[in-house]
Amino acid sequence: MQPDKIRSVLRDEILVTVSKPARYLGNELNSVHKEWTEETVKVALAFPDVYEVGMSHLGLKILYHLLNQEAHVLAERVYAPWPDMQEALARRGVPLFSLESSRQLKDFDIIGFTLQYELSFTTILDMLDLAELAVFSADRHEDDPLVIAGGPCAFNPEPIAPFIDLFVIGEAEEVFPKLVAEYRKLRQSKHLSKFERLRALAELPGVYVPTLYEPVYATDGSLSRWEIHDQAPFPIKKQVIKDLDTAYFPKQFIVPYLETVHDRAMLEVFRGCARGCRFCQAGMIYRPVRERSVDKLLDLAQAIVVATGYDELSLVSLSSGDYTGLTRLVEELLPKLKERGIALSLPSLRIDTFAVELAEQIQSIRKTGLTFAPEAGTARLRDVINKNVTEEDLLRTTEAAFRAGWHTVKLYFMIGLPTETDEDLEGIYLLAKKVAELGESVRRQTGAGKRVTVTVSVSSFVPKAHTPFQWFAQDTREELRRKQRYLESLFKKSRGLTLKYHDVEVSFIEGVLARGDRRVAGAIFEAWHLGAKLEGWSEFFSVTRWEEAFQESGIDPFFYANRARQSTELLPWEIIDSGVSKEYLAREAAKALEGQSTADCRELCEDCGVCPGLKVANRLRYRGSGLFGG
Amino acid sequence: MEALRVRAQYTKVGDLRFISHLDLTRVMERAVNRAELPIAYSEGFHPMPKIAYGPALALGIISRVELVDFFFSTPLLPSEVQSRLNRVLPAECQVLRTAAVPTGQPALTALIDRASYLVRVDLQLVPEANTLPAKTGDILERDSIIVTRQKKGKTRRVEIRPYLLNLSANLDGPVAALEFSLRIGSDGATNPREVLGLFNLDLSTPGVLVERTELTTENGVKLFNN
Numbered sequence: 001m002q003p004d005k006i007r008s009v010l011r012d013e014i015l016v017t018v019s020k021p022a023r024y025l026g027n028e029l030n031s032v033h034k035e036w037t038e039e040t041v042k043v044a045l046a047f048p049d050v051y052e053v054g055m056s057h058l059g060l061k062i063l064y065h066l067l068n069q070e071a072h073v074l075a076e077r078v079y080a081p082w083p084d085m086q087e088a089l090a091r092r093g094v095p096l097f098s099l100e101s102s103r104q105l106k107d108f109d110i111i112g113f114t115l116q117y118e119l120s121f122t123t124i125l126d127m128l129d130l131a132e133l134a135v136f137s138a139d140r141h142e143d144d145p146l147v148i149a150g151g152p153c154a155f156n157p158e159p160i161a162p163f164i165d166l167f168v169i170g171e172a173e174e175v176f177p178k179l180v181a182e183y184r185k186l187r188q189s190k191h192l193s194k195f196e197r198l199r200a201l202a203e204l205p206g207v208y209v210p211t212l213y214e215p216v217y218a219t220d221g222s223l224s225r226w227e228i229h230d231q232a233p234f235p236i237k238k239q240v241i242k243d244l245d246t247a248y249f250p251k252q253f254i255v256p257y258l259e260t261v262h263d264r265a266m267l268e269v270f271r272g273c274a275r276g277c278r279f280c281q282a283g284m285i286y287r288p289v290r291e292r293s294v295d296k297l298l299d300l301a302q303a304i305v306v307a308t309g310y311d312e313l314s315l316v317s318l319s320s321g322d323y324t325g326l327t328r329l330v331e332e333l334l335p336k337l338k339e340r341g342i343a344l345s346l347p348s349l350r351i352d353t354f355a356v357e358l359a360e361q362i363q364s365i366r367k368t369g370l371t372f373a374p375e376a377g378t379a380r381l382r383d384v385i386n387k388n389v390t391e392e393d394l395l396r397t398t399e400a401a402f403r404a405g406w407h408t409v410k411l412y413f414m415i416g417l418p419t420e421t422d423e424d425l426e427g428i429y430l431l432a433k434k435v436a437e438l439g440e441s442v443r444r445q446t447g448a449g450k451r452v453t454v455t456v457s458v459s460s461f462v463p464k465a466h467t468p469f470q471w472f473a474q475d476t477r478e479e480l481r482r483k484q485r486y487l488e489s490l491f492k493k494s495r496g497l498t499l500k501y502h503d504v505e506v507s508f509i510e511g512v513l514a515r516g517d518r519r520v521a522g523a524i525f526e527a528w529h530l531g532a533k534l535e536g537w538s539e540f541f542s543v544t545r546w547e548e549a550f551q552e553s554g555i556d557p558f559f560y561a562n563r564a565r566q567s568t569e570l571l572p573w574e575i576i577d578s579g580v581s582k583e584y585l586a587r588e589a590a591k592a593l594e595g596q597s598t599a600d601c602r603e604l605c606e607d608c609g610v611c612p613g614l615k616v617a618n619r620l621r622y623r624g625s626g627l628f629g630g
Numbered sequence: 631m632e633a634l635r636v637r638a639q640y641t642k643v644g645d646l647r648f649i650s651h652l653d654l655t656r657v658m659e660r661a662v663n664r665a666e667l668p669i670a671y672s673e674g675f676h677p678m679p680k681i682a683y684g685p686a687l688a689l690g691i692i693s694r695v696e697l698v699d700f701f702f703s704t705p706l707l708p709s710e711v712q713s714r715l716n717r718v719l720p721a722e723c724q725v726l727r728t729a730a731v732p733t734g735q736p737a738l739t740a741l742i743d744r745a746s747y748l749v750r751v752d753l754q755l756v757p758e759a760n761t762l763p764a765k766t767g768d769i770l771e772r773d774s775i776i777v778t779r780q781k782k783g784k785t786r787r788v789e790i791r792p793y794l795l796n797l798s799a800n801l802d803g804p805v806a807a808l809e810f811s812l813r814i815g816s817d818g819a820t821n822p823r824e825v826l827g828l829f830n831l832d833l834s835t836p837g838v839l840v841e842r843t844e845l846t847t848e849n850g851v852k853l854f855n856n
Contacts, residue, residue, distance in 0.1 A: 022649045022650070309662075311679075
């Protein structure tokens, strides 16, 4: 369908009938509308969820503006339409289109999906189908667009490997421009087949072309080896940018009309995290720590607020409280923003009193209450997961928060962690109770009016690839439900405490997908075929549909979610080299079982392998100054 | 403290008809920030920029008569407000004129009592709209017009006749034009969608374009001094 036709059908017939039509306009402030020419490589950047979720994601915004900076590249956006829009499009035979130019996705050279969470996999299939493309790579045509994917879930690409032509492993700023340039060169050689082009692209660092690697399974169902075709590179090494100050960061961010999930300007202060929490995939795969300088951040902040007009600027990273230049940054930034009526926010707070002082300074945090993540209820279990926070830390921090006038505190915990016992669960309750009692006693002392509320949010642990816990069995659903009931029975007794927990079924499916191998693709296909899509939205998630899909595809979900792996087992994601060595992960797993913690790697290098392997280093700007003395 | 109140008449046309009133308020606030205008802020713990809008325009309707009051902390020329805003506002949302207004005057929402609309129907796409002129007479003669509203799964029957002030229609070549004025009462109201419904038309009927053409006080006085 021609773009003019799509445009007019949208405006004359569809947009006024669907919910939130501003999702589909594509003309937001700072959106880039480049001319379509023969020479241009056209990239559709796809987020497998709806607009408000996708437009909140910083990574894809960076990539969008980065690609559009290049002379012979254009990037446009596409998100999953809400079901009412899907129906409206289907009724009129309109295929999925890009927001900027209303082109059908088939007209693009490359469709790039970002993989942020496992439950979005079925939406990828759905979007391919809405784009009138075959969902399996093998069924797509020679002249169909290249379907590629990247992001954290690409660190175990196997469950969706049959749907994707090529994966980008690591930071897209590093890989994507090279990939597009190489694609453009290859396109000029008209005689090359799609496979030949993919084979050539596979030579680029950080590019994984799954058809070149065929998994072979042992009789016990585990992976025995890969059959590597045509001497393709193995393993695929993660690519990173080395210096964030010289790396591209956009100033003219797109500003949505709609209120998105994170509706504010975002400034990335650093990438990576050195804390080494053993459950955390991001902490492992985004290593090492690379900080931006304060001066660079101040420049960027100034330019971004002018270009966007946002009334809030958020300092983002995996743990912004760890930024070595934070004190100076906040001191210099805050008055400049205040002058313009712009609020500053710091979403990831550490558990220390300094964090509260900072939060007090940055008043905007008041409106939401404070959130801390002790993750586990006892000191023993916190040592197991290497969350190096003590009870005293938490109590001192929350006391400071209550004294500073907060009366709502949210605590994040996980259940189903390795070695967990009911004592650890009781620890969650006892810790929360202590925090609440502390809050009440502060209230009595200060005579502050409002009753203290402590909300405890408990998620179920999902073991992830490339972490020390990658070998561990996920708790069964029955066990997780029992633990939730036990927690409920404890919390029932107390006032001022609210308990929230996640759907066990969702965690189970995440568990299957997070550590699945290539055969799991069959179940993903069946689930989609049975109607799964937009499963990040609880109203669209159905475990019975997944159970049917497992049955249809002959996949045993417990084999993937609830089975402990042997240390000698070849893991499906070992085709990807995150830079963190298997030996380090195994050492960390062993230390976990002994209840031994590991220091922050900025204090003491535990030889995880990232820095020598990727020829990078932790890049701390202000060692020895500010918070983190080195 | 606000030193100056500037009233602006602005457009919401083209694709911007598909953004909600709430979205439009964000467009305005960000434009004020980007234009670096000295907007005044409300008191309180979470200060908000002082911008007061006229009655919200329903999604899907275009207008060139929308009204908004800006309160500034330092004096500046209304014409400067207009030119600085227009540099940063989208083409579909441009300020057409501005004027200084006494700070003590009641809010736009208190002043504005009626809104006029023009509906243009493409007769090629909706041939049955050639009966619009005949139907308007019937409707005006009625003492009571009951419409049904759905809210939270409940159906309610509502009398809208008191809020429908004028209604006329004519055929102009390939277009049927329907004009009406609605009272925006504090005791109730109707909306263009319900009026269109009386003619079996909807905002989403292909070939139907609805425009708000006027906002006035109870006595028909426009809110601009010139």
